[in-house]
Amino acid sequence: xxxxxxxxxxxxxxxxxxxxxxxxxxxxxxxxxxxxxxxxxxxxxxxxxxxxxxxxxxxxxxxxxxxxxxxxxxxxxxxxxxxxxxxxxxxxxxxxxxxxxxxxxxxxxxxxxxxxxxxxxxxxxxxxxxxxxxxxxxxxxxxxxxxxxxxxxxxxxxxxxxxxxxxxxxxxxxxxxxxxxxxxxxxxxxxxxxxxxxxxx
Amino acid sequence: xxxxxxxxxxxxxxxxxxxxxxxxxxxxxxxxxxxxxxxxxxxxxxxxxxxxxxxxxxxxxxxxxxxxxxxxxxxxxxxxxxxxxxxxxxxxxxxxxxxxxxxxxxxxxxxxxxxxxxxxxxxxxxxxxxxxxxxxxxxxxxxxxxxxxxxxxxxxxxx
Numbered sequence: 001x002x003x004x005x006x007x008x009x010x011x012x013x014x015x016x017x018x019x020x021x022x023x024x025x026x027x028x029x030x031x032x033x034x035x036x037x038x039x040x041x042x043x044x045x046x047x048x049x050x051x052x053x054x055x056x057x058x059x060x061x062x063x064x065x066x067x068x069x070x071x072x073x074x075x076x077x078x079x080x081x082x083x084x085x086x087x088x089x090x091x092x093x094x095x096x097x098x099x100x101x102x103x104x105x106x107x108x109x110x111x112x113x114x115x116x117x118x119x120x121x122x123x124x125x126x127x128x129x130x131x132x133x134x135x136x137x138x139x140x141x142x143x144x145x146x147x148x149x150x151x152x153x154x155x156x157x158x159x160x161x162x163x164x165x166x167x168x169x170x171x172x173x174x175x176x177x178x179x180x181x182x183x184x185x186x187x188x189x190x191x192x193x194x195x196x197x198x199x200x201x
Numbered sequence: 202x203x204x205x206x207x208x209x210x211x212x213x214x215x216x217x218x219x220x221x222x223x224x225x226x227x228x229x230x231x232x233x234x235x236x237x238x239x240x241x242x243x244x245x246x247x248x249x250x251x252x253x254x255x256x257x258x259x260x261x262x263x264x265x266x267x268x269x270x271x272x273x274x275x276x277x278x279x280x281x282x283x284x285x286x287x288x289x290x291x292x293x294x295x296x297x298x299x300x301x302x303x304x305x306x307x308x309x310x311x312x313x314x315x316x317x318x319x320x321x322x323x324x325x326x327x328x329x330x331x332x333x334x335x336x337x338x339x340x341x342x343x344x345x346x347x348x349x350x351x352x353x354x355x356x357x358x359x360x
Contacts, residue, residue, distance in 0.1 A: 012218060019224035026231045035263070035319060036254040037349035045339040124329030129249040131328050132348060136251035143253055159253075168258055195335075 038135055043194070058110050060089045060118045064134055066125035079133065086141035090116050090189060100149060100188065113145075117192045138193055145189045150181075158185050244269035244286050249324045250353040257347055262315050264304045264343075266297065268330055269323030283326045285334070294330075297337040305343070317345045 062082070063071040070077045072085055092109040093101035101113065110116035118138055122131055143159055150158035164170050165178040246269050257263055267286040271279040275291075284291045287300045305316060318338060322331060338346065 012221065015221040016217065016224055019221050019228055023224055023228045023231065026228065035257045035321075035347075035349045036352050037257065037319065037347040038251060038253065039255050039317070039345070039347050042335055042339050042344040042346060044342065044344065122328050122332075124327060124332065126328040127324070128322050128326045128328055128331060129324040131331070132249040132251055132350060135348065136253050136350075139253040163256070166255065166258065 038132070038139060040135075040193070040195070054117060055111070055115075057094070057108055058115045058117055060086060060110070060116065062118065062120045062134065062138070064120075064122040064126045064130060066123040068127060068130040070134070079137065082134065082137045083141045083144070086118060086138055087144055089118075090141060090145060092116070100152075113189045114187075117194055119194045135193075139191075142189055142191050142193075146185050149188050150185050153185070154181055158182070161185075241289060242267065242286070243272060243275055243289070243291055244284055245272055245323050245325075246321055247324050248321060248349060248351045251348075251350040252352065252354060254350060254352055255347075257317060257319060257349070261308070262312050263317055263319045263347075264301055265319045265321060266301075266334060267321045268326050268334070270325065283323070283330050285330070294333050294337065297334055298341045301338065301343055302341055315345075316343065317347050318343055319347045319349045321349045 061071075061073060065071070070079060070082060072082065077085065088103065089110055090103075090113050091098070091101040092103040093105055093112055094107050094109060095111045096105065098112040098114075103109075120134065120138065146158035150156060150161060154161070161178055162182050165175055165182050170178075244267055246267055268283055269286075270276070270281050271284055271291070279291065285294060285297065286292065287296060288304075292300065301318065305313060308316060320331065320334065335346065338344070
């Protein structure tokens with residue numbers, strides 16, 4: 001048998017396997033995570049130049065104590081009733097200026113959605129999970145109302161429209177179209193959720 | 202050997218020599234695109250759950266603040282009171298403002314006013330710490346916050 005010329009070729013056939021193994025390892029271990037959460041704007045630290053006087057009936061007060069109990073409009077309330085209570089307050093429509101509201105028009109509750117403010121106060125020892133759940137319910141109340149109006153006007157959910165509008169991958173033509181719609185619904189039920197210390201006098 | 206040679210006359214095998222290259226390209230793509238979490242968590246970070254959430258789309262526009270009890274290794278030194286973690290180290294509440302401003306200064310000009318502060322706060326933490334952080338953020342005029350949560354059913358029934 002004659003000897004082969006030169007060094008024998010290295011078999012590179014299993015190279016692909018090794019690379020695949022590495023690839024799968026990275027695919028599994030790394031997570032392309034997008035975090036999600038509740039967006040909120042904090043009030044600026046400078047006090048407004050003039051005190052805005054808000055009627056007591058336009059404020060929906062939610063107090064959380066350190067045991068996680070809720071005091072809503074001076075009454076003890078169960079967390080599962082909070083969303084419906086907030087919804088009823090927001091679309092109460094006492095002055096009749098909101099033609100899309102389905103509220104009871106109770107004179108002792110909010111005038112119209114643009115005036116209605118939800119004020120959330122908490123004890124320093126409230127648990128964060130309770131706090132978030134309450135926030136979630138209040139945002140949920142706004143979203144329920146907005147979804148209802150979006151369904152009526154555009155046959156789709158507001159939350160879906162907003163997510164699509166905020167998604168950077170949506171083509172700009174669709175986004176421009178959505179911008180007006182989203183803005184319109186937001187103006188119907190502006191989110192006025194105050195976490196600042198609101199004085200009672 | 203003989204039968205193959207007879208049946209398929211001079212049909213060359215498909216060369217798979219380029220396959221590793223293709224896979225390596227994929228591998229490098231994933232290695233560069235995915236970000237391995239740079240921060241090691243020094244505190245427990247079990248986020249609460251909520252379902253009315255909005256996504257935080259762009260990572261470069263987010264500043265993260267973690268709050269929670271120190272994890273098991275550090276609990277001996279730091280005790281079990283909730284602590285704030287800023288960028289790999291435990292910090293005092295007073296350091297929140299300067300840290301956030303410093304992070305903000307590193308962002309390009311164009312996105313500076315779009316920056317959101319993501320508050321990653323453990324379930325068990327008391328709201329007092331959170332209000333302190335919010336107060337600090339208000340002082341440096343960074344008003345966009347996001348209470349980062351796990352997406353899921355809200356805990357209405359469980360409280």
